[in-house]
Amino acid sequence: xxxxxxxxxYCGSPRPAPARPREITACRHDHLxxxxxxxxxxxxxxxxxxxxxxxxxxxxxxxxxTGYKAARNRPLTPxxxxxxxxxxxxxxxxxxxxxxxxxWRVLTKLRTDPKSATALAGPCWC
Numbered sequence: 001x002x003x004x005x006x007x008x009x010y011c012g013s014p015r016p017a018p019a020r021p022r023e024i025t026a027c028r029h030d031h032l033x034x035x036x037x038x039x040x041x042x043x044x045x046x047x048x049x050x051x052x053x054x055x056x057x058x059x060x061x062x063x064x065x066t067g068y069k070a071a072r073n074r075p076l077t078p079x080x081x082x083x084x085x086x087x088x089x090x091x092x093x094x095x096x097x098x099x100x101x102x103x104w105r106v107l108t109k110l111r112t113d114p115k116s117a118t119a120l121a122g123p124c125w126c
Contacts (some may be wrong), residue, residue: 024049033063044091 018022027033033053035041044065045052053064068080076084 017114022048024052027052036063044094046091 027049032043034057037055042061042063042065047067047069049064050069051065052066053062055063065087067084068076070076
């Protein structure tokens, strides 16, 4: 998932993380959930980010929403089976957008000159 990494850059977390750890480790290192809560934002993530949202209050809105993963001894409930395709449908356009950005090498250019973000990413949102 690319959104938490991009959101971490947007929220002002220091990048790059040391030694290219897994994305969930980098998000924990940069305290991404705290940054998202502070700005009132949230993220929809893939199954690699299960457990990232460490909010102790069970009644609070989740900051990072992930799908559900079945275990050998714990199959998915019918509700979980229904929610996974809905989350996938929400994530698909975003993932396609990031694929276009990577293909066009916009993110590399954006890293070298952040002032040109609107001019570089403008055509991607059409």
